[in-house]
Amino acid sequence: MKLFLIGLLLLAATGTALAVYRTQNITYPGGGAGPVVFSGEHHSQPCSSCHSPDVFPQMQQGATPVTMAAIDQGKLCGSCHNGSLAFASQGNCQRCHQQQ
Numbered sequence: 001m002k003l004f005l006i007g008l009l010l011l012a013a014t015g016t017a018l019a020v021y022r023t024q025n026i027t028y029p030g031g032g033a034g035p036v037v038f039s040g041e042h043h044s045q046p047c048s049s050c051h052s053p054d055v056f057p058q059m060q061q062g063a064t065p066v067t068m069a070a071i072d073q074g075k076l077c078g079s080c081h082n083g084s085l086a087f088a089s090q091g092n093c094q095r096c097h098q099q100q
Helices: 002-014 068-072
Strands: 025-028 036-039
Touching: none
Parallel strands: none
Antiparallel strands: 025 036
């Protein structure tokens, strides 16, 4: 019974792995607008929230090309950053793009 409970807890834990640790940031080049900092503090939900066939199909950084055109069309980051779930990408460049 004890092993069953441990196995059940491990199974539950694997389904709730975070995209990045709360204390971790990932920086992407971001083109001419400046680098984009992906904050673990602000994006601490299960990986499957974003890494799904509809949003980011691959888990590897840089595997899915990210463009502002796609984001502004509600794809990729724009699937949440649409003004309803999270701040809208349009008109909020400085919230993601850090000036150098």
